[in-house]
Amino acid sequence: MTKTIYLATLCLLLSLAAAAQPIAFTVSMDNPAAHYFRVVMQCHGLKGKNQDFKMPVWTPGYYQRLDFANNLDSFSVTDGNARPLAWEKTSGNTWRVQSNNAATLTISYIIRTKRAFVATPYLDDTRGYISPAGVFLHPAGKLQQPVQVVVKPFTAWKDVATGLDTVAGEPYTYTAPDYDALYDSPLLIGNLEELPAFTVSGIPHRFIGYRPGDFDKVQFMSDLKKIVETASAIIGHIPYRQYVFIAIGPGAGGIEHANSTTISFNGAGLSSPKERLRLLNFIAHEYFHHYNVKRIRPIELGPFDYDNGSRTKMLWVSEGLTVYYEYLILRRAGLSTEEDLFNNIRSNITAFETKTGKLYQSLAEASYETWRDGPFGRTADTVVKTISYYDKGPVVGMLFDFAIRHATKNQRSLDDVMRRLYREFYQQKQRGFTEQELRAVIESTAGSRMDQLFDYIYTTKEINYQKYLAYAGLAMGSDHKIIRIQNPDALQAAILESWLGEGR
Ligand SMILES: [Zn+2]
Numbered sequence: 001m002t003k004t005i006y007l008a009t010l011c012l013l014l015s016l017a018a019a020a021q022p023i024a025f026t027v028s029m030d031n032p033a034a035h036y037f038r039v040v041m042q043c044h045g046l047k048g049k050n051q052d053f054k055m056p057v058w059t060p061g062y063y064q065r066l067d068f069a070n071n072l073d074s075f076s077v078t079d080g081n082a083r084p085l086a087w088e089k090t091s092g093n094t095w096r097v098q099s100n101n102a103a104t105l106t107i108s109y110i111i112r113t114k115r116a117f118v119a120t121p122y123l124d125d126t127r128g129y130i131s132p133a134g135v136f137l138h139p140a141g142k143l144q145q146p147v148q149v150v151v152k153p154f155t156a157w158k159d160v161a162t163g164l165d166t167v168a169g170e171p172y173t174y175t176a177p178d179y180d181a182l183y184d185s186p187l188l189i190g191n192l193e194e195l196p197a198f199t200v201s202g203i204p205h206r207f208i209g210y211r212p213g214d215f216d217k218v219q220f221m222s223d224l225k226k227i228v229e230t231a232s233a234i235i236g237h238i239p240y241r242q243y244v245f246i247a248i249g250p251g252a253g254g255i256e257h258a259n260s261t262t263i264s265f266n267g268a269g270l271s272s273p274k275e276r277l278r279l280l281n282f283i284a285h286e287y288f289h290h291y292n293v294k295r296i297r298p299i300e301l302g303p304f305d306y307d308n309g310s311r312t313k314m315l316w317v318s319e320g321l322t323v324y325y326e327y328l329i330l331r332r333a334g335l336s337t338e339e340d341l342f343n344n345i346r347s348n349i350t351a352f353e354t355k356t357g358k359l360y361q362s363l364a365e366a367s368y369e370t371w372r373d374g375p376f377g378r379t380a381d382t383v384v385k386t387i388s389y390y391d392k393g394p395v396v397g398m399l400f401d402f403a404i405r406h407a408t409k410n411q412r413s414l415d416d417v418m419r420r421l422y423r424e425f426y427q428q429k430q431r432g433f434t435e436q437e438l439r440a441v442i443e444s445t446a447g448s449r450m451d452q453l454f455d456y457i458y459t460t461k462e463i464n465y466q467k468y469l470a471y472a473g474l475a476m477g478s479d480h481k482i483i484r485i486q487n488p489d490a491l492q493a494a495i496l497e498s499w500l501g502e503g504r
Pocket of ligand 1: 322
């Protein structure tokens with residue numbers, strides 16, 4: 001090997017090493033009572049005169065603009081020789097650095113936090129919560145870069161809960177293969193409590209929380225295991241290597257991720273049967289989302305548009321059907337009764353039917369306009385002209401399920417639709433589905449057209465509940481009460497039995 005070739009090879013190897021070097025973050029929280037994180041970001045090998053750095057305006061799973069950049073202060077940047085570089089804001093969420101081909105950039109900033117909520121970063125003297133889209137900048141156009149995060153917990157704290165991979169021998173060090181994985185992996189930091197873990201198909205499932213409360217933790221984890229077993233049996237495949245339920249403390253709401261979920265949680269409520277059912281439904285919902293929306297997904301929900309938000313007309317699938325499946329999972333797991341299931345469906349029908357929004361807005365429009373109307377619709381209007389896909393979505397999901405079961409003599413169900421979407425789009429095509437593709441999967445599973453049901457998605461046409469409930473030997477009584485009909489025929493009885501998860 002000549003010296004020239006040797007040098008050229010060395011340069012190539014060095015540049016490859018630079019390209020593969022992860023963007024490195026350090027997050028510290030020395031004064032948690034002041035409610036801010038200090039972040040240092042180091043990037044290598046970014047070429048060019050200028051380099052733009054961006055903060056997402058939203059976090060996937062919560063379809064509202066949160067403008068995280070507004071919480072970023074004290075931005076500064078230096079090159080590899082610690083010389084300060086000039087920078088300017090060029091949009092609400094863009095910092096343009098005059099990098100002049102510097103081999104290394106070190107950016108420092110703080111993230112002020114205001115509200116303890118699943119979608120926003122938060123820090124106080126009890127715990128820290130990193131909602132990553134609100135904490136980590138990315139170099140514009142380079143979301144595919146690998147990332148490493150070192151957390152420096154406040155001195156009195158020792159635990160971190162996250163779905164991110166750890167680095168052996170390096171405490172509090174985490175890696176993500178790219179920014180999509182990083183932005184999908186929140187971290188909870190503090191003195192946390194871990195409940196007894198379980199495995200399903202050999203895969204570990206952990207529950208780690210900030211002050212989860214006083215309750216029967218063995219019973220609760222046994223219930224959670226049943227939820228995971230029942231939900232994963234619907235799809236027939238578990239796609240992650242580990243899963244973490246991250247309980248961030250009391251409050252409302254949860255956000256789903258590919259191998260974790262963050263949930264507001266107060267276990268003290270588990271002693272009330274009604275609250276226990278609500279909490280298990282909520283956890284089953286967030287868990288089932290790792291299939292339905294993280295992997296079985298509308299084509300618009302990935303790659304994400306972190307600058308503007310990603311709009312789809314199919315949140316009735318991602319949210320509505322997830323509500324429907326939370327009910328079915330609990331029933332099939334033996335954690336709820338037939339009456340609980342009927343009451344859940346009834347409460348959605350009542351919520352939808354008793355508001356004027358049903359005359360004005362279709363389910364597809366409610367999905368698309370959630371960025372304008374909020375997750376539950378514009379409920380404060382004088383005349384309500386919006387609906388919630390959390391109400392109409394699960395109801396229409398049930399009607400599709402009954403229609404498929406009826407059309408196939410109970411040989412197929414909505415479960416087959418979910419399995420096909422998982423296999424054909426997530427596993428094989430490795431992308432989401434369009435509205436037309438979804439319709440094709442549903443109608444080919446049923447073996448017939450479903451025009452009337454798709455009218456319930458795309459129009460405000462009145463729903464014929466009795467027709468579809470009858471397929472399962474059910475009827476709607478006064479005040480939307482769901483009841484069994486007398487003397488169902490064999491097909492009706494078989495559909496009802498398998499839908500209720502009996503004889504499995
Ligand atoms: Zn949801």
